Structures are given as C-alpha cells and as structure tokens.
Amino acid sequence: MKKSEFLLIKKKYSDNIDDYIEKGGFSSLRKILSDHISPEEIIEEVKKSGLRGRGGAGFYTGLKWSFVPRDRSIKKFLICNADEGEPGTFKDRDILLYAPYLLIEGMIIASYAIGAEVSYIYLRKEYKWLLNRLEKAIGEVQEKGFLGEKILKSDFSHRIKIFMGAGAYICGEETALLESMEGKKGFPRLKPPYPATFGLFGYPTVVNNVETLANIPIIVEMGGENYAKIGIPKSTGTRLIALSGIVKKKGVYEVEHGKVTLKEIINDFGNGVKEGYHLLGVIPGGVSAPPLTYDELDISYDFESLAEKGTMTGSGAVIVFGYKEDKKGELLKILESIVHFFKDESCGKCTPCREGTWAIYGILEKIKNKEILVRDGVEMISSLNSKIKGLCACPLGESCALVSEAFLKKFEDILK
Amino acid sequence: MKSLSSSDNIRSKILEIIEYYNGNTALSLIPVLNMIQDTEGYIKKERIKEIAEILKINENRIYETLTFYHFLTLDKSEKRILYVCRGISCLLEGADEIIEYLKDNRDRLNFDFRECECIGLCDFAPAGLFDFNPVKNLDVKKIKELNEKV
Numbered sequence: 001m002k003k004s005e006f007l008l009i010k011k012k013y014s015d016n017i018d019d020y021i022e023k024g025g026f027s028s029l030r031k032i033l034s035d036h037i038s039p040e041e042i043i044e045e046v047k048k049s050g051l052r053g054r055g056g057a058g059f060y061t062g063l064k065w066s067f068v069p070r071d072r073s074i075k076k077f078l079i080c081n082a083d084e085g086e087p088g089t090f091k092d093r094d095i096l097l098y099a100p101y102l103l104i105e106g107m108i109i110a111s112y113a114i115g116a117e118v119s120y121i122y123l124r125k126e127y128k129w130l131l132n133r134l135e136k137a138i139g140e141v142q143e144k145g146f147l148g149e150k151i152l153k154s155d156f157s158h159r160i161k162i163f164m165g166a167g168a169y170i171c172g173e174e175t176a177l178l179e180s181m182e183g184k185k186g187f188p189r190l191k192p193p194y195p196a197t198f199g200l201f202g203y204p205t206v207v208n209n210v211e212t213l214a215n216i217p218i219i220v221e222m223g224g225e226n227y228a229k230i231g232i233p234k235s236t237g238t239r240l241i242a243l244s245g246i247v248k249k250k251g252v253y254e255v256e257h258g259k260v261t262l263k264e265i266i267n268d269f270g271n272g273v274k275e276g277y278h279l280l281g282v283i284p285g286g287v288s289a290p291p292l293t294y295d296e297l298d299i300s301y302d303f304e305s306l307a308e309k310g311t312m313t314g315s316g317a318v319i320v321f322g323y324k325e326d327k328k329g330e331l332l333k334i335l336e337s338i339v340h341f342f343k344d345e346s347c348g349k350c351t352p353c354r355e356g357t358w359a360i361y362g363i364l365e366k367i368k369n370k371e372i373l374v375r376d377g378v379e380m381i382s383s384l385n386s387k388i389k390g391l392c393a394c395p396l397g398e399s400c401a402l403v404s405e406a407f408l409k410k411f412e413d414i415l416k
Numbered sequence: 417m418k419s420l421s422s423s424d425n426i427r428s429k430i431l432e433i434i435e436y437y438n439g440n441t442a443l444s445l446i447p448v449l450n451m452i453q454d455t456e457g458y459i460k461k462e463r464i465k466e467i468a469e470i471l472k473i474n475e476n477r478i479y480e481t482l483t484f485y486h487f488l489t490l491d492k493s494e495k496r497i498l499y500v501c502r503g504i505s506c507l508l509e510g511a512d513e514i515i516e517y518l519k520d521n522r523d524r525l526n527f528d529f530r531e532c533e534c535i536g537l538c539d540f541a542p543a544g545l546f547d548f549n550p551v552k553n554l555d556v557k558k559i560k561e562l563n564e565k566v
Contacts, residue, residue: 087503087534125450125487126535128548161436166446166453167486169533183445183473185484201442244505244538251539287504317538319505337507341533347484 007238008218008230009211010254013098017140020101026146028220029105032112033154040070042113046216048224050236055081055172055209056286056315058303067196068114068204077205078111078119080213081177085124085169086286087341088317091240092210094252096123096130099214100137104160106213108147109220111158114206121162122177134162169345173394174207176347187349188394211240211316231257235302239313243270245320246277258302262292265301266320273322280322280331280411285314287338288399290406291321310406328414335407336364342400352388353397359384360404367408367415374412381405426452426463430470441471445481449488454548458492486532495528496566499545500554502531505538514542514554526566 014020032042047062068076080103084092095103111119123131138160141147149157168186170176175189178200199205215237219227228236235257244250247270255265262282266272273279281293284301290311292299299305306312323330343357363380366372372380385401392398408415430448437443448467452459459482468475482488500518502511518529527546537543540552546562 084536085534088505088538089534090536090538093536124536125548126532126545129545129550163443164447164450165485166450166482166488167532168484180446181443183442183477184481201440242538244541245508250541283504319508319538321504321508333512334504334507337502337504341503344533 007254007256009095009099009102009214009238009240012102012214012218014101015098017101017137017144021144024221025101025217026105026144028217029108029112029146030152032109032220033152033156039113039115042109042220045224046113046219049215049219049227050224050234051212051215051219051227052235052303053209054211054215054239054316055084056086056288056312058313061208061212064196064208065110065114065206067194068206069197070115072115075203076114076116077200077203078107078114078116079174079177079181079200079205079207080107080119080121081172081174081207081209082121082127083124083165083172083177084210084315085126085172085345086288086315086317087338088244088283088286088319089242089315090244091242091252091316093127093130094240095210095214096127096134100134101141102214102217103210104137104141105146106216107160108151108158109216110206110208110213112156114204116206117157118159118161120181121160122171122181123162123164124171125165125167128164131162131164138162168347169341170347170394170396173396176394177207178205185347187347190393231259232302232304234304239301239316241265241269241301242315242317243320244317245282246274246279246322247320248272248274255301258300258305260301261298262301262318263297265318266297270320273320277324278322279320280414283317283319283321285312286317287319287341287403288312288395289314290403291410293410331411331414332364332368335404336361336368338407339364339400339404342396346396346400350392350397353392353394353400356384356388356397357400360400364404374408374415378405378408378412381408423466426455427466427470429455430467434471441473445471445473445478446485449478449482449485453488458489460490460492493528495526496547498527498529498551498562499532499535500529501533501535501537501541501543503534503538505534506542509541511542511554514556514559517556518559524563526563 043065051061052058107119165171171180171186173188176186180186195205231237238254238256241253249271253269281291283291339361343361346353346357348354363377367377388397433447434444464478542554544551
C-alpha cells in the first residue's frame with residue numbers, strides 16, 4: 001500500500017494564490033485558452049479519465065457534461081455542490097480551506113467545457129465561516145485575470161458567485177439544490193428531465209461536487225488517459241477520505257482508488273482504534289452506506305469492491321464505530337442517531353419516505369424497549385422498504401431502510 | 417448627518433443582494449432570508465411583507481420556503497446560539513453527554529443552545545457552531561469558558 005497523503009489533489013493544496021500559481025496552478029486553464037482547445041476536446045479528456053462524481057452517486061462526470069446541449073445560444077449554468085451534509089463528511093471542507101484556487105480553476109474549466117458564463121458555489125450554511133475566505137479567493141483569481149471578462153484575452157468570459165444554503169441535508173441532492181436556489185423548499189424533482197437539459201430556472205445545468213471539480217485541472221494537465229492509469233478501471237484517480245469515529249488520528253486523507261483497504265485506512269492513516277474501544281465495523285461512505293462488520297474490512301476502497309458488498313464509497317466518509325469498555329448498548333444509540341438523522345432530514349415531499357423514516361424510528365424504539373426481537377425489526381423494516389424503494393423522488397427513505405436493516409442483521413448478536 | 421435606521425439598512429442590503437444576483441429575485445430569496453436571520457436573529461412578520469414587496473414574491477411562498485430550512489426561524493432568540501452537533505461521529509465522542517449537560521444547565525447559560533445534524537467538523541468531535549463559527553472538541557470546560565465570555 002502506498003501511504004502517501006500527497007497523490008493528486010493534496011499535491012495541489014495551496015491557500016495562497018501566488019504559491020498555487022508557482023505549483024503550476026492555472027496552467028491547465030492557460031493551456032486550454034492559448035491552444036484554443038475546444039470544449040468538446042475537454043469533455044472527451046474527462047470521459048477518458050473515467051472520473052466519477054465524488055459527491056455520492058458516482059456518476060461519470062464526462063458523460064454528465066456531454067448531456068448538455070451544445071447550442072451556444074442557450075444559457076447554461078455550472079453549480080459547484082458544496083453542501084456536503086452526509087454525516088461524517090468533511091473532505092470538501094478541506095478543499096475549500098486548503099485548495100480554493102484548485103477548485104476555482106476546475107470550475108472555470110468545467111464552465112468553459114459546458115459553455116456556462118456564470119457558475120455558482122452552493123455553500124452549506126454550516127460552512128458560513130468559509131464564506132469570506134472563498135469570496136476573497138474568487139476576487140484574487142479575478143485580479144490575476146483568470147476570471148471575469150475575456151479571460152486571458154480569449155473570447156471566454158466567466159463569473160463565479162456564491163449562494164449560501166439555509167440548512168437542509170436534502171439540498172445536497174442536485175435537483176433539491178436547484179429548487180433551493182430558485183427560492184423554494186428543497187424538494188427533489190422527479191427525473192427525467194435531468195438538470196443537464198432542464199436545470200436552474202429551466203436552463204441546462206451541471207451540478208458537480210467540490211472534489212469532482214478539483215480533479216479537473218489535474219485531468220487537463222495529465223491528460224485523461226494518464227489520469228485513468230491511477231487507481232483501477234471503473235474507479236480511477238484518488239479519493240479524499242474523511243476519517244472519523246473511534247480512530248486515534250482523524251482527518252482527511254487521500255488514497256489511490258483500489259490500492260488501500262479499509263483495514264489499512266484505519267491502521268495506517270487513523271493509527272488504529274483508540275484505547276479502550278472495541279472495533280465493531282465501519283460505515284464506508286457516509287450514513288447512507290450500509291455498514292461493514294469487523295470481518296469485512298479487508299476490502300479495497302473503490303466503487304466496485306464496495307458495491308459488491310452491498311454498500312458504497314458514497315461521500316468518502318469513513319466512520320469507524322464500536323463501543324467503549326463493556327457498553328454494547330452504545331451500538332443501538334449509533335443506529336438511532338442515523339435513523340433520527342434521516343427522519344429529521346426527510347423533506348416530506350414523498351409519503352413513503354416521510355412516513356417510512358418515522359416508522360423505522362418507531363421500530364428501533366420497540367427494539368430498545370424489548371417489545372420486539374431484533375429479528376422481527378429486520379422483517380418489519382424490510383417489508384416497509386418494499387413500499388419505499390423506487391417510489392420516491394430521491395433515495396433518502398430507501399437508504400434509511402437499507403442501512404437500518406443491514407445494521408440490525410449484521411449486529412444482531414450484539415443488539416439482542 | 418442622519419444615520420440609516422435599521423430598516424433602511426436592511427432595505428439597502430436586500431437591494432445589494434438582488435444586484436449581486438443580477439436582478440434575479442427568486443435566486444435572491446434565500447440569501448435575503450439568510451441576511452435578515454443573521455442580522456436580526458429571526459425573520460419577523462413585517463420583514464416578510466417587506467421582502468414580498470421588494471422581491472415581488474407572494475408572502476405565502478416566502479413562509480413556505482423559510483419554514484423548510486433549519487437555520488431560518490420565525491421566533492426570536494434573545495441570546496446567541498450554540499448549535500451542538502448530534503451526528504454519529506460526534507456521538508461516538510460523547511456528544512450526548514454534552515447535550516445532556518447543556519439541557520441540565522439551560523437556566524444558567526448566557527447563550528441558547530440547539531441540537532443540529534452533522535456540521536462537517538467530525539475530526540474535531542464533539543463539535544458545535546457558535547454564531548456559525550466552529551467550536552472544536554467541546555467539553556464541559558469549554559462550555560463554561562464560553563458561558564463566561566458571552
């Protein structure tokens with residue numbers, strides 16, 4: 001295993017614009033504009049890179065961009081999704097803090113590729129303390145001539161604006177995010193149409209996660225094919241992991257896809273589990289990702305390997321959990337906290353999710369009060385999920401059911 | 417020279433926001449609500465009327481939007497607010513004990529506290545936000561210190 005914290009993105013960490021330029025920053029943008037590289041060619045490179053969205057769903061970025069109509073007369077938007085709200089996730093925060101220029105360069109290139117004159121950063125209100133920092137960074141980039149009218153004397157003009165949310169997990173879902181920007185409740189839209197054809201105020205819009213966009217200047221610099229050599233097929237490049245829970249050393253680490261196991265993440269990056277704690281398992285991609293037990297941690301961290309185990313890399317949040325001393329009961333508290341989160345954050349648009357998440361919470365209460373067996377709870381949740389799954393505008397309710405069912409099943413011995 | 421009254425001040429800030437978003441009033445709604453919340457601590461009825469008039473958005477629509485979001489409130493909080501995260505990573509570090517302590521000592525606090533979902537400070541768990549600024553590695557000692565400072 002390569003224990004390097006400085007693979008791709010972290011190598012470009014710099015919160016000082018001059019230092020960033022010295023590290024080769026904005027050379028990708030300069031190359032595109034001076035060599036007159038066409039938007040189509042950039043989309044092609046991103047496709048070749050195999051880059052998949054780092055927000056949670058893992059959709060191919062180049063493909064997403066290619067769905068945007070090429071007609072230049074139609075207004076288009078790029079939105080940087082900085083609304084990471086999946087419990088356990090804080091990796092985009094570190095990009096916003098330590099690599100704002102890399103993100104901005106990525107946004108400018110992405111906007112050029114899809115033909116957007118204005119882009120927005122949807123910043124979660126919880127990150128209000130980063131607002132001034134970001135505004136300053138945008139101003140500095142503008143002063144250096146990489147943003148604004150006719151960038152580097154080319155025909156391309158671009159502006160970046162910040163839009164701050166007001167506290168709602170669901171707004172991280174791209175269509176709920178769009179509704180929120182339109183001044184409405186964050187209700188996910190029924191799809192299709194997808195944002196690439198019908199997005200913000202009906203205009204074609206691409207919504208990309210912070211980390212996804214931070215990869216773009218690197219892809220342009222290396223070339224898509226070279227980028228695709230990093231990691232493994234279908235999981236190219238690196239991943240920022242937000243490691244938290246009962247490990248000794250929490251933080252944001254960058255790992256190469258497919259080259260590191262979850263066990264190694266805990267031991268080599270996290271310095272192992274804290275004294276006095278019993279390791280039970282790991283939530284590998286934020287609370288929407290079903291957990292893996294202690295015995296399942298020899299698994300490579302990449303999209304495919306985790307999907308085979310019925311879970312996902314999701315938002316890159318690796319939460320290591322267990323219990324202190326002999327307090328096994330803590331485990332139910334953890335699950336309760338997760339379900340509490342889903343029932344609080346269900347936006348209320350779709351009945352199966354709105355009612356279902358509360359019902360699941362009720363089932364947990366019954367287990368806690370020993371009114372029903374864990375096994376009965378599993379059955380009840382599973383039957384509930386057949387009435388949630390695929391019947392809602394977004395996967396929130398379904399995730400709640402899947403995760404709680406997996407928790408109860410996998411840890412039945414401890415919970416009963 | 418007469419100084420701007422707070423109402424004039426809010427009005428000019430609203431207009432600034434609309435200008436920032438190129439005159440798009442729908443896009444300006446949540447930023448306007450955020451600004452008022454952060455300036456006045458809540459969104460009072462008169463303000464909703466005022467926003468409706470300036471942004472030309474129906475009052476009911478504004479209510480609908482603002483009641484959806486956690487950090488927009490119709491009730492005035494007399495004190496500054498500490499949001500304490502009850503997310504899973506904070507829970508694993510004892511957030512429930514912190515919340516219990518705060519509940520038990522509510523009367524003695526010079527600030528108000530509310531529970532909230534993950535705030536992206538899991539590497540500094542248990543964590544909170546005070547006036548939307550990070551408070552890392554919360555413990556009773558830190559809460560007491562904060563209480564004296566406020």
